[in-house]
Amino acid sequence: MMNDEVIKLIENRRSIRSFEERPLDPEVLDKLKRLTLRCPTGGRFSVIEIVDQSKKDKLCALCENQVMISRAPGVWLFLSDMERFYSWMKEKKCAENFGESLNKPGIGTFHLGMQDAIIAAQNAVIAAEAMGMHSCFVGDIIENYEEIQAMFNLPKYAVPACLLIFGYAKSIPTSPLTSRPEPEYVFMKDGYKHQSVDECEKMYEKNTVSFRERGVLPFDNTGSYIEWYYRKKYTSDWMAEMSRSVGVFLDRWLSDEA
Ligand SMILES: Cc1cc2nc3c(=O)[nH]c(=O)nc-3n(C[C@H](O)[C@H](O)[C@H](O)COP(=O)(O)O)c2cc1C
CATH class of the missing domain: 3.40.109.10 (NADH Oxidase)
Structure with a gap:
């Protein structure tokens, strides 16, 4: 039911x-x-x-x-x-x-x-x-x-x-609610399927369109979602800090210190 x-x-x-x-x-x-x-x-x-x-x-x-x-x-x-x-x-x-x-x-x-x-x-x-x-x-x-x-x-x-x-x-x-990709891109049958650039662009098309409407895409708003992701998230100072900080608690977990 x-x-x-x-x-x-x-x-x-x-x-x-x-x-x-x-x-x-x-x-x-x-x-x-x-x-x-x-x-x-x-x-x-x-x-x-x-x-x-x-x-x-x-x-x-x-x-x-x-x-x-x-x-x-x-x-x-x-x-x-x-x-x-x-x-x-x-x-x-x-x-x-x-x-x-x-x-x-x-x-x-x-x-x-x-x-x-x-x-x-x-x-x-x-x-x-x-x-x-x-x-x-x-x-x-x-x-x-x-x-x-x-x-x-x-x-x-x-x-x-x-x-x-x-x-x-x-x-x-x-x-509107934030968009989600169609399930076919995220759910893979019986094994990992590498996705081409074209498939990725399609998967995130709704994000690219809505970011373009907001005028926030790189390269004078002509770029795509992944270029925004690269600039705003992947290479951000906070992402670097997350990696450093997680490294510290993982090293501590794995160390012999009491
Ligand atoms: C692991 C994780 C971390 C997140 N961190 C933040 C955050 O630091 N600040 C924030 O405003 N939203 C944060 N969010 C919320 C996401 O931005 C939000 O879930 C996403 O934009 C989708 O929107 P929705 O939850 O309204 O569907 C986070 C979500 C997740 C799952």
């Missing part, structure tokens, strides 16, 4: 970046947490609820000054978290009890924790919508690891996966 309301909710979801500033009702928050936790999961994640305004402001500064972070009533930092199981195993002497020595958490658990955290976050997105709220992810949370680590006291095996802000929308824009 189809659930039309859920389908409509997914079809009409959009990121919202401006919220009513009133605090969220504790019962609403509790319900949202319980719904978030109903995601498929291996449990290797944690969520830091950021309620302290000075921390929201500092986080805003560390995430390219996106003021929506300071102003959002709900700010949740999802962590890939192997620290909980690792220290629990260590303290219970699990390995010794099997006559073994305990391995450090490997890179596989790092990735599984990422899967757990991001799947939970997307469950929160849909649950928030179902409860009349809206949300937006903030990719910049993987920048400035050293400061984020210190601010939230993150242990070695609990690392930022994603940041979600949410609340009741101040208003819902009347602009």
Whole structure:
């Protein structure tokens, strides 16, 4: 049986970046947490609820000054978290009890924790919508690891996966929803299919057209989406910072330091 309301909710979801500033009702928050936790999961994640305004402001500064972070009533930092199981195993002497020595958490658990955290976050997105709220992810949370680590006291095996802000929308824009490619470009049958430049241009044609209408394409607005992507995202300072910062937390995870 189809659930039309859920389908409509997914079809009409959009990121919202401006919220009513009133605090969220504790019962609403509790319900949202319980719904978030109903995601498929291996449990290797944690969520830091950021309620302290000075921390929201500092986080805003560390995430390219996106003021929506300071102003959002709900700010949740999802962590890939192997620290909980690792220290629990260590303290219970699990390995010794099997006559073994305990391995450090490997890179596989790092990735599984990422899967757990991001799947939970997307469950929160849909649950928030179902409860009349809206949300937006903030990719910049993987920048400035050293400061984020210190601010939230993150242990070695609990690392930022994603940041979600949410609340009741101040208003819902009347602009069209952002476009998506046709499924045939994204879904590949039985193996990877390399895509030609022509196919890629077609896949992103709607973006190229809408960016051209906004007059933001490179080369005097004659370029295509990929040239915009190259200039604005791929070679940006923030992208370089993301790579540096993720390198630092990955190196720390893989290092022998205590
Ligand atoms: C991993 C990820 C990171 C994102 N980071 C930001 C961000 O830093 N700032 C922002 O305004 N939107 C951010 N977004 C929201 C996207 O811009 C948005 O989802 C996309 O433009 C599609 O629009 P829609 O969600 O309204 O369909 C992010 C989304 C994802 C999935």
